[in-house]
Amino acid sequence: MKKHLIALCLVQALSVAAVSASFAATNLNPQNVSTAPVIAPEKLQSLSWLPVTPPSSQDIALTPSSVTLNQGNISGAVAAIALPADQGSLEITLTSLIKDRRVYVPNVLVLDEQLQPAAYFPGSYFPYAKPGIASGDRLQGTMKLTPVLGQKQIYLLVYTTTDDLARTSTMINPAKLYAEGANNAIPDVPDPVVQHTSTGTLSLKVKTEQNSGNIMIGKIFGSADPKPVVVGSSAAAPVAAPSGAPAPARPAPVAKAEPMLNDTESYFNNGILQAVKAGDIDKALKLMNEAERLGSSSARATFISSVKGKG
Secondary structure, rough: HHHHHHHHHHHHHHHHHHHHHHHHHOOOOOOOOOOOOOOOHHHEEEEEEEOOOOOOOEEEOOOOOOOOOOOOEEEEEEEEEEEEEOOOOEEEEEEEOEOHHHHHHHEEEEEEOOOOOOEEEEEEHOOOEEEOOOOOEEEEEEEEEEEEOOEEEEEEEEEEEHHHHHOHHHOOHHHHHHHHHOOOOOOOOOOOOEEEOOEEEEEEEEHHHHHOOOOOEOOOOOOOOOOOOOOOOOOOOOOOOOOOOOOOOOOOOOOOOOOHHHHHHHHHHHHHHHHHHOOOOHHHHHHHHHHHHOOOOOOHHHHHHHHHHOO
C-alpha cells in the first residue's frame, strides 16, 4: 500500500511540474516587450543574420567562437535568424537540446523589418520536454507569428541571459521514464540536475500556416512607408551603375484609386470581420491590403478595431 501511495504521489508531482511549465508559457504576453533587453540598433545591424525560408529545419551550433552580443544581461553566444515576411503566418518551433546534463536556455526577441522589438519570448516560454521516440531531453516552445504585409523580412534574435546561467533545470530520471512507459510503479529516485550554459545546440523548424494567433509583427498603424533597414550579410549588396550611364528614369506615379462603391466596401469589411473572428489574421490582412489597393477608406480601421475587439 505504501509503495503504491509513493508511486501515486510521484505521478502527481510529475503532472503538476508539466502543468506548471505549460502554465508559465501560456500566461506570457509575448507582445509586451517592456522587459526585453534594449539593444543598440547599430549592434543589430552589424550581426550576420542567417536566412531561413519555410518550410525548413535548421540546426544551429552555438560554440565559444560563435557571435556574442554584450548588451544588458545578454550573455554568451547568440543566434541571429532572418525569416521571410511575405509568405503569410509562420509557425516556429525552437528546441534547445540537453547534452551531458547541460543546456542553453533560449530567449527570443522578435524584430520587425525596421529592427524594432515586436515580440519577446523569455526562457520560461521554452519548458523542459521529456524525450520521445525520435527526440531527446530538451527545452522547447512554439511561436506563431503573423508578419504585417508590406515587409520583406522579420528577425529572431536568440540569446541567453546571466539570470538563466545562474539557474539550473531538472530532467526526468530515465528510471521514471521507463517505469512510466511500462506502466510500472514510479521509483523514488532523484531527477538529474541540468546546468545552464552559454553555448549549446538549437534546432529550428519553420513552416507557414493558414490560421494564426494575434502576435503580429510590424506596424499596422499609419500610412508612411519607412525605408528598409540594411542588416549584416542577409541583405543583398547594392549594384553600382556603370560610369557614364544615364540616370534611370523615375517610375511613373501610381494613379490614385477611385473611391470604392459602398457595396464593395461592405463586402471587404465583412470579410475582414469574419476572418478576424475565425482567427485567420493572415486572410484579414490580405483582404485589408486588397481593399485599400482598390480604394477603400475604411478597411484599415475595420481591421484594427476588429483585432482590438478580439483581443
